[in-house]
Amino acid sequence: MSIIEKKAIAQATAAAGAFLLLSALGSAQAQDKTYTMKFTLPTLNDPSHVFAKNYAAALEKDSGGRIKTEIYPASQLGSIPRQIEGTQFGAIQCAVIPPEFFVGVDERFEVMAAPGLVDSMAHGQRVAADPAVKKFMLGLGADKGLHGVALFMNAPQSVIAKTAIRHIPDFKGKKIRVLASKFQTVPLEQLGATPVAMTLGDVVPAMQQGAIDGAVGCIVVFTPLHFRDAAQYVTETGQPAVYAIAEINKAWYEALPTDLQKIVDDDAAAQQTAIAPIASEIVEKARKGWTDQGGELISLPPDEQTDMMKTLSGAALGVAKAKPALEDAFKIVTDAAQRTR
DSSP states (O other), rough: HHHHHHHHHHHHHHHHHHHHHHHHHHHHHHHHHOOOEEOOOOOOHHHHHHHHHHHHHHHHHHHTSSEEEEEOOTTTTTTTTHHHHHHHTTTTSSSEGGGGGGTTTOGGGGGGGGGSOOOHHHHHHHHHHOHHHHHHHHTTTTTEEEEEEEEEEEEEEEEEEEEEOOOGGGGGEEEEEEOOHHHHHHHHHHHHEEEEEEGGGHHHHHHHHTTTTTEEHHHHHTTTTTTGTTSEEOOOOEEEOEEEEEEEEEHHHHHHHHHHHHHHHHHHHHHHHHHHHHHHHHHHHHHHHHHHHEEEEOOOOOOHHHHEEEEHHHHHHHHHHHHHHHHHHHHHHHHHHHHHH
């Protein structure tokens, strides 16, 4: 072997060694790198907040501290639209928000808010865990900067009112606050009420001033936020169900090492399962808190509840059929509701 050949081999060996050393250093640096994960949500001390806290704790533990979490409940990072935009564009890494608020991203997100879909908390959690529903709902927004990781039922909705609603005819003529979704406005109109789109923060003063007679919302909001100051009566229609979806900034997720991506997905799935009994406990605690504050919880007579469910389900189907994409999404979740009922 010539001197030139020996020199070439030595240089190649040195280069290979340097490459391996740099690769090892790069791998070590990747293992040492930490990733900040900001959580945002509009509520406080409800199932969504508990989910966020438990998910964040699991991520820090299972990542060995490589994921550092920060939680901002009660809309500390802005209004719900700003929270969603922040998550899409990377200023926020995870949002835990009812899916219907993501309609600006994809109108199919609101399908989980269809009234008449589920008839109990347990049923609602089974629908959320259905493989077809999870695949569909968590895949929405993938082309708009989002990566869905969890879906769960937060609470059933009720109707708070200044005058007791004890029977279906009692809805007639009442002005009821709702979200600006036909899944809420059309069913209420069929019950004889006038829906009024309004943000949750405006409900108490609007009731106190007589601008509205009541509002659709959750007992897990009514009790801790002292809606009892404005009204005494809550009619537990259970409709529609309020779900929460955990959406992660897709670019942030894809920049994670593969092992951390798996932790992010696996811990979300585990916490989705774990929140179910906790959510039910929080709802029951809020119900007791309402009566402790002097409020009254009302149930419609069983036959009227059945009739109302038929009316709401029919109205929801009509809303879905008006838009082909929404109709297909509606079929996915209603089929799952039938399978899991």
